[in-house]
Amino acid sequence: MSENQKFSRRTKKGADKKLVKIPNLRLKPKKIEEEPEKPAKTKFAKLMRPVKRFWKRYNLTKIVIIVVLLTIVATGSYLFYLAKTANVKVLQSSIAAQTTIYDKDNQVAGQLYGQKGTPVKINQISKNITEAVVATEDRTFYTNHGVNLKRFTLAVLTAGRFGGGSTITQQLAKNAYLTQEQTIDRKAREFFLALEINKHYSKDEILDMYLNNSYFGNGVWGIQDAALKYFGVPASEVTVDEAASLAGMLKGPEIYNPLYDKGKYATDRRNTVLQNMVNAGYLKQNAADSLMKIDLQSKVQDNYHPEDSQYKYPSYYNAVISEAENKYGLTLQEIMNNGYKIYTGMDQNMQSGLQKTYADPSFFPSANGTTAQSASVAIDPKTGAVEALVGNVNTADSNSFTDFNYATMSKRSPGSVIKPLVVYTPAIEAGWSIDKTVDDSPADYNGWKPTDFDNQWRGKIPMYNALANSYNIPAINTYQEIGPKVGNAKGREFGLNLTSKNDVLPTALGAGVQTNPWQIAQAYQAFANGGMMYDAHLITKIENAAGQVIKTAKVGKKQVISKDTADKMTQMMLGTYTNGSAWNAAPKSYTLAGKTGTNESQDQWVVGYTPDIVMALWVGYADGKNELTGSSEGQTSVIFRQEASYMLPYTAGTAFEVKNPYQEAGVAALQPYWTQQRQYQDDIVTQEQAEAHTTGNTPESTVESSSSPSNDSGGFDLGKTAKNIGDGAKKAWKKITGLFGN
Numbered sequence: 179m180s181e182n183q184k185f186s187r188r189t190k191k192g193a194d195k196k197l198v199k200i201p202n203l204r205l206k207p208k209k210i211e212e213e214p215e216k217p218a219k220t221k222f223a224k225l226m227r228p229v230k231r232f233w234k235r236y237n238l239t240k241i242v243i244i245v246v247l248l249t250i251v252a253t254g255s256y257l258f259y260l261a262k263t264a265n266v267k268v269l270q271s272s273i274a275a276q277t278t279i280y281d282k283d284n285q286v287a288g289q290l291y292g293q294k295g296t297p298v299k300i301n302q303i304s305k306n307i308t309e310a311v312v313a314t315e316d317r318t319f320y321t322n323h324g325v326n327l328k329r330f331t332l333a334v335l336t337a338g339r340f341g342g343g344s345t346i347t348q349q350l351a352k353n354a355y356l357t358q359e360q361t362i363d364r365k366a367r368e369f370f371l372a373l374e375i376n377k378h379y380s381k382d383e384i385l386d387m388y389l390n391n392s393y394f395g396n397g398v399w400g401i402q403d404a405a406l407k408y409f410g411v412p413a414s415e416v417t418v419d420e421a422a423s424l425a426g427m428l429k430g431p432e433i434y435n436p437l438y439d440k441g442k443y444a445t446d447r448r449n450t451v452l453q454n455m456v457n458a459g460y461l462k463q464n465a466a467d468s469l470m471k472i473d474l475q476s477k478v479q480d481n482y483h484p485e486d487s488q489y490k491y492p493s494y495y496n497a498v499i500s501e502a503e504n505k506y507g508l509t510l511q512e513i514m515n516n517g518y519k520i521y522t523g524m525d526q527n528m529q530s531g532l533q534k535t536y537a538d539p540s541f542f543p544s545a546n547g548t549t550a551q552s553a554s555v556a557i558d559p560k561t562g563a564v565e566a567l568v569g570n571v572n573t574a575d576s577n578s579f580t581d582f583n584y585a586t587m588s589k590r591s592p593g594s595v596i597k598p599l600v601v602y603t604p605a606i607e608a609g610w611s612i613d614k615t616v617d618d619s620p621a622d623y624n625g626w627k628p629t630d631f632d633n634q635w636r637g638k639i640p641m642y643n644a645l646a647n648s649y650n651i652p653a654i655n656t657y658q659e660i661g662p663k664v665g666n667a668k669g670r671e672f673g674l675n676l677t678s679k680n681d682v683l684p685t686a687l688g689a690g691v692q693t694n695p696w697q698i699a700q701a702y703q704a705f706a707n708g709g710m711m712y713d714a715h716l717i718t719k720i721e722n723a724a725g726q727v728i729k730t731a732k733v734g735k736k737q738v739i740s741k742d743t744a745d746k747m748t749q750m751m752l753g754t755y756t757n758g759s760a761w762n763a764a765p766k767s768y769t770l771a772g773k774t775g776t777n778e779s780q781d782q783w784v785v786g787y788t789p790d791i792v793m794a795l796w797v798g799y800a801d802g803k804n805e806l807t808g809s810s811e812g813q814t815s816v817i818f819r820q821e822a823s824y825m826l827p828y829t830a831g832t833a834f835e836v837k838n839p840y841q842e843a844g845v846a847a848l849q850p851y852w853t854q855q856r857q858y859q860d861d862i863v864t865q866e867q868a869e870a871h872t873t874g875n876t877p878e879s880t881v882e883s884s885s886s887p888s889n890d891s892g893g894f895d896l897g898k899t900a901k902n903i904g905d906g907a908k909k910a911w912k913k914i915t916g917l918f919g920n
Contacts, residue, residue, distance in 0.1 A: 266374050269354055270383060271723035273297065273391050275517030279495060281524040282563065282718075288490045290499075292514030293393065295400020300386040303401060303413045306421035308385055313458035314425050314451050316346040319385070324348070324376030325369055347372040350388040354515075389413075394424065395431035395438070403482055408436055410479030418461070419469040420477060422451040441474045448474060491529050492578035493569035497586050498522060498716050506720065506729045517723035522716045523563025527870065528556055531824020531862075532566045535817065539573050543797065543813055545804040549573055552797045552817070553584035555695040555714075556825055559703040559792050562712025562733050564696075566825060582800075589692035590796060593775030593810075594648045595783045596688040598747055599672045599701055600665040601657045602645050606743050607668070608660055612750050612839060613640040616652035623683055628654065631776070631809050642750040642839045646758030648774060650687055657686035671738050672701040672711070688777055698785060699794035705748050705771065706787040708741040745836045752838040756847035760784060763815035765823040766860040767867075767874025769834060774815070779805035784818040788875055790829035793822055816855060823859045827866035831875040 233239070274297045277290040300308075312319050318326055324347040344352065351371035375384065394404035401424065405413040409420045416424065426447035427434045434447040449470045455461040489495055498520060502508045512518075532554055535541070543550040549571055556566040569583030570576055582588075606612070618636040621627070628650050636649065644652035657665050662681040669676045674697065680690055700714040713734040720729040739747075751771035755764045759774040763784055775783035781798040795818045798806065840847070850856065867873060 266371070266378050268722050268724040268726075269375065270379065270387055272515070272517040273354065273387050275723045277513060277516065277518045277520065279491075279498060279524075280519065280521045281526050282522065282565070284521065285526070287522070287524055287526055287529075288495065290489075290495065290514050291485060293391075293399045293511075294515065295390065295398065295403040297390045297400065298386075298402045298413055300382045303386070303389060304416045304421060306418045307389070307401060307413060307416055307424060309458075309460040310418075310421040310425035310451055310455055311346070311385070311389065311428070313454040313460055315349065315428060316344075317458050319346050320381055322347075324372035324374075344368065345372060346388050347376055347384055350384060350391065351375055353388075353391050353393075392428055393431050394427050395435035397484070398482065403484075407480055407482035409477055410481040418455075418465075419448065419452070419472050419474075422455065422469070423448040423474060423477075426451045436474050436478050441478070445474045489579050491524070491526075491533070493533075493583060493585065494522075494524060494529060494567050494716070496569060496579050496581075496583050497564075497567055500583070500586065501716050502720065502729075505715075506717070508720075508729075518728075519721040519723075519725070521718045521720070523558065523561065523565055523718060524716070525556075525565040525825075525828055527828045527866075528566040528825040531828075531866065532556065532568050532821050533572075534824060535821040536568050536570075536572050539571055541817065541820075542571050543806055545799070548799065548801065548804050550797055550804075550806065551584055551800045552795065553588065553695045554793065554795045554821055555585050555699040556794075557699045557703060557714055557792045558790070559706040559712070559787065560790075562700070562703065562714050562735070563718070564714055564716045565791070567696075567716075584694065584796065584800070586694060586696045588694045588796070590694060590781045590798060591777035592688040592691055592693045592698060593777040593781055593783055594650075594653070594687060595698055595773050595775030595785055596669070596674070596691060596693075597645065597648065597653050597686065598705070598751065598773055599674065600669040600676075601653050601660075601686050602641070602750065603672075603739060603743060603747055604660045604665045604668045605641070605656050606746050607739065608664075610641065610656075612642045612746050615639070616641050616644050616656060618644065618649045618651050621651050621654070623654065626684070628687070640839070642753055643757075645750045645773075646753030646756075646840075648754075648759045654683055654686045658683060662686075671736075672704065673697055674701065688775060695794040695796050698783070698796075699792045702772070702785055702787055702792045702794065704738040705744050705751065706789055706792050707744075709737050709739040709744040711736055711738045748834060749836045749839055752834065752836070753840050755786065756838055757840045757845060759809070759811045760786065760815060760818075761848040762811055762850050763818045763822070765819055765826055765874075766863045767876050768822070768826050768831075768863075769874075769876045770822070771834065774810040776806075776809045779807070782806055782810040782814040784810055784814055786818065786822060788826070788829065789832040789834065790875075791825065793818070793825065795821065819856075820859050820862070823862040824866060826874070827863060827870045827872050829872070829875075831872050833875045833877070 276294055277292060279287045279289070281287045316322075316326070322345055324345060326345050329345075348368045348371075351368050355367075355371055379387070389401040391399070392401070393399055394401075394407070396407065398404050398407045402413045404424055404427070405411055405416050405420070408423070409416060411420075423436060423444060426444065429447070430443075432438065434444050436444040438444065452461065452466040452469055456463050456466045499510065499513055502513050502520065503510060508518075513520075536552070536554075539549045542552055552571050553569050554567070555564060557564055567585050568578070569585040569587075570578055570581055572578065584590075615638050618630075618639055620629075620635060630650055635651075636643075639649075639652070641652070641656075643649075662683065662685060666676040666680050666685065674691065674693060676685070676691065682690070685691060696714055700711065703714075704711040715731055715733055717729070718731045719727055722728050748771045751773060752769070754760045754772055754774065755770045760770070760772060763774075763786065764770050768788065770786040770788060772784070772786035774785070775781070780802070781796065783797075784795045786793050795814065797810075797814045797817065863874075
């Protein structure tokens, strides 16, 4: 046996003898038996079982908590940003100032009254008022940082349903920047704004702004006007019981003012405030008890004389506010109350003259006791600035500041005013000459057989004649030949709202198209300004109450057509005013180009321009129940001539560079008969030119001369306005009184 083998045996034997069993100290793990899921008792529980498993598996509770916290932080950061960007530094000046409208020469054109009273400083307000307000609205006012955390938390936890959570500073923030809606969102923004306001103003300044910016019922804003309205004294002379009444109104101004229901609710509210003053240490109980016995109605005296609420230029202001809202993102509350300085392109002389035309409803057509509506817009074609605007006829029951503004909001058929935009401009661009022969003969377009207002046919005529007299068949044929899609594409460049549905022949006459004077005046700028069209606009810039520019107009412009095309179109449209459908509309000493339009018996238009101004007038019935008679060369042209007589003298009187094709062909311009109305309008031109130190844009040799006065003692007489052409008086009468076309 080898040594190794012996060794192995010895080792094994020895090992067997000495082997000691070591106990296993590790505890045997108990077999964990999964608790069996309780059987679901309902169908809903069965459906939710996999959801619960999924929720536990991915620890969704933690994820939800993280998301909620991140949302709170993000929301808080956003609200903090809003508060920081609210520019509370100008709050004091905003409350004291009224929003002011300026004209193109930076002269004041008027102010917006808004929610404004007569501002007073804190030292002009009785201590009785400040004590009553603090005791009732915010007893921690002088010690808090703009918010009361306990009350604010309560308001948030109750979803904003308890308004008692607001401090005076928070109420100021709400009144100045926010809505009255009770929501968590509003409460949260109010919280951050109050903190920001508290950092920038002293307590006296905050209380001053709060009292000057609060509403006290019956259209009265501010503590000074409220004291005068209800007690006949300024805020500095208010007694304790009167102060308690005024402070009580803050909670519900329409109910708790002493004029409502003979002060029934105001008396109880006053007594509540007096007791609050006792509880706050401002008043002794016996004094309060004595004041509560005073008959509130015996103290009422009205010495408040509100500012005249009639605006000087209501339609223009109406349009300015709409533009500030829609284009610059300001709210109506901000515009009316933040003391902005809004600079516009208004010419006050033009605006005043335009309004004089609209001041007499009898000057406009009427039917069945209803006066037709109307609107006009005048634009500077070199800038796109709207110099004058009126949005409705001034009737007894109208309010041009708040009523529907037909100049900017209406959707009316343009009639033949559309022809230069979608018919003749594309034709010129296609190479047609202005004297190209077109055919005015009866036509049948798949059963549609349009005619003109006088049911006459002229046969072969030059295109400028067809445009000037607005003959329908040549326009439809031209539109058909160039292609409706081509014509409408050009119309869209001019700013018209045209779709593929408008790619039909009636579009050439304005059928199926909706527009307004603003849009038409904007489009016709291109003809007056060498093909360049600017975005029509009223506002040039807006400053805050501190004079800082916060909004500046960025006026778009585009070259819609070439200068050559614009010149040729102007040549043709000069004939509209000398030998065409607007022969009765041009004011004394002025040469105009443009177009008229009539949509059957619903809409009538006259558009006229010089190199200095574009004017668009619309007349029609808003109710759709009544009908206009005649065409746009009748009374609508008389209206246009009057408003243009007021406005044109305030232009530079720039003459056209192009020639009238009628004059070049040796055709004399038509001369209207003298009427008292025309003489009146001639006198307007003379007077306004003297005021403006201007002259017309027509050479002296071609200025129309008035014929001898007739026995006419009234206004415009259709029977005495005959065209000086071979058709004679009968044909002229038909042309003026026809019901179709223009």
